Every structure is written in structure tokens, then in C-alpha cells.
Amino acid sequence: MAFCRKCGAAMAEDDLVCAKCGTRINNAKDDLIDKLVKYKQLLSENEELDTMIRPQSEFPTSDESGYKKKSFMRYFWPFLVGAVVGGYLVYFLSTIVTVMSMSNAVLADQDVASRAMGDSLLGIIVALIVAGAIVFIGIKISKRKQDEFNSNADYMSREISERYQKGLLNEKMVRIYQENINNMRQYERIVPEPYRTSAKVGSIIDILNEDKAQSVEEAILLLG
Numbered sequence: 001m002a003f004c005r006k007c008g009a010a011m012a013e014d015d016l017v018c019a020k021c022g023t024r025i026n027n028a029k030d031d032l033i034d035k036l037v038k039y040k041q042l043l044s045e046n047e048e049l050d051t052m053i054r055p056q057s058e059f060p061t062s063d064e065s066g067y068k069k070k071s072f073m074r075y076f077w078p079f080l081v082g083a084v085v086g087g088y089l090v091y092f093l094s095t096i097v098t099v100m101s102m103s104n105a106v107l108a109d110q111d112v113a114s115r116a117m118g119d120s121l122l123g124i125i126v127a128l129i130v131a132g133a134i135v136f137i138g139i140k141i142s143k144r145k146q147d148e149f150n151s152n153a154d155y156m157s158r159e160i161s162e163r164y165q166k167g168l169l170n171e172k173m174v175r176i177y178q179e180n181i182n183n184m185r186q187y188e189r190i191v192p193e194p195y196r197t198s199a200k201v202g203s204i205i206d207i208l209n210e211d212k213a214q215s216v217e218e219a220i221l222l223l224g
Contacts, residue, residue: 029214032190036205036216039187042180044198049177056174059167065157069150072142079138087131094123190216195223 007021098120191201204219213219 033208035187040198040201042184046177046180049173053173060160060164063161063164065160067153067156069153072146075142075145076138079134083131083134086134087127090130091123091127
């Protein structure tokens with residue numbers, strides 16, 4: 001006499017289900033099918049992972065980006081220097097013109113002081129205009145270059161971060177793949193090597209479920 005492994009009720013030797021609690025009593029064939037189902041699940045998962053996993057060397061080892069943003073002054077300082085130098089050169093040239101004008105005024109017996117003051121003031125105004133123009137152009141160009149570079153830096157930083165996250169996912173899939181291989185070793189002795197695919201193991205399970213065979217060997221013979 002047999003007993004139910006769940007509730008302990010007495011059962012006949014050929015009973016498949018406990019009359020008291022309804023627990024199914026597995027026989028050797030049921031155990032074999034259960035093992036094949038687990039094996040098929042592991043095979044199917046690894047076959048899918050095999051199409052997704054890429055070499056880990058393709059991914060960055062960290063999400064730190066070497067593309068740092070640049071400040072506005074990184075582009076503007078040459079124009080600032082140019083404005084100072086340009087303004088000074090214009091003022092220097094105006095001073096030369098003023099000296100020459102004073103010499104002519106002396107020869108012409110004109111009012112030297114008023115003319116010198118006027119020429120000097122004009123030189124300062126022109127120098128400021130030139131310096132201001134250089135600063136204005138520099139602001140426009142520097143801002144455009146800064147925006148372009150920083151926009152590219154942001155894009156590259158996001159790209160590196162996304163690739164790093166994909167690398168972490170890829171690494172996780174590799175671990176699952178290896179764990180599945182280790183777990184499959186206990187089932188590999190049941191199925192011959194040429195039939196260790198999810199599709200073929202699935203066909204073996206179908207044949208056993210349909211009672212066309214009682215063992216893996218018999219099912220393989222039917223597969224041909």
C-alpha cells in the first residue's frame with residue numbers, strides 16, 4: 001500500500017491522484033517530462049540570449065565622459081584681446097595723425113590746441129567703435145561655437161552613458177547564460193547531444209505527452 005506524500009492518506013499502488021487531497025502522484029514518465037520541460041526552458045532562454053549578447057569589450061567600463069563642456073571665455077578671450085589691441089592700434093594711428101595735423105596747423109598758424117583736442121577725441125571715438133565691433137562680433141561667434149561644442153558634448157555624454165547601461169545589461173545576460181549552462185548539465189545526460197535544442201526537446205515532450213513513447217530514446221526513434 002502506498003501513502004500520499006502530502007496528506008498521508010492510504011492509496012492503491014496504481015492510483016495517480018490522491019482521493020483525499022487531490023495531489024497528483026508522479027510516476028517515472030511524469031518526472032521525465034518535468035525534467036525535459038525545465039531543460040527546454042533553459043535551452044530556449046539561452047538560444048534567445050545567444051542572439052542578444054555582444055562582446056563586453058564593445059561597451060565602456062564606466063559612464064564617465066571625457067567630453068567636458070567649455071566656458072564662453074574659452075572662445076571669447078581672443079576677441080577680447082583683439083578688441084584691446086585693435087582699439088590701441090587705432091588710437092595710436094590717430095595720435096600719429098594728430099601730431100602731423102598739429103605740425104600742419106603750426107605751419108598754417110592755426111589754433112593748434114583746439115585742433116589737437118578734436119583729433120584726439122575723434123581717435124578715441126574711432127578706437128572705441130573698432131573695439132566695440134570686435135567685442136560684438138566675438139560675442140556672436142563665441143556663443144555659437146560654445147553652443148555647438150556643448151551640444152555635441154551633451155550628445156556624446158548621453159551616448160556613453162547609454163552604452164554603459166547597455167553594457168551592464170549585457171553583463172547581466174552573460175551571467176544568466178552561464179548560470180543556465182550550469183543548470184542544464186543535470187539534464188544533458190537525458191538527451192543526446194544532437195537533440196539538445198529547444199525545438200527538438202519540445203518535440204520529444206509532445207511525443208511523451210501523447211503516450212506515443214515511454215522514454216526519450218523511443219521518442220527520438222519516432223522523430224527519425
